[in-house]
Amino acid sequence: MLELLQKHGGHATQRVAQRVRFAGDIEALWYLRQDVVTALSTTDGEAVARRQMREINRMFKGGLPCAMVPRPHHRFTT
Helix, strand or coil: CHHHHHCCCCHHHHHHHHHHHCCCCHHHHHHHHHHHHHHHHHHHCHHHHHHHHHHHHHHCCCCCCHHHCCCCCCCCCC
16 A cells, blocks of 8 residues: 555645554554545546555455455446
8 A cells, every 4th residue: 555655646645655554453454445545546546546456455355354355346237
């Protein structure tokens, strides 16, 4: 996460980077993912930010309780 954020400037991005740097555990990092996506989206766009976060999301596999893992999104069609 820090590596991705270092490529971007700005006060808001640096605040997110600081929160990531001082996160106390893997659960705290899990909840900071959306803040990282938001920070990256401001310069790269949301689609690129989400693509960059895929690799980060994989790093959480096996480190979180089952209820906290990403679930596939299913669109409802009518």
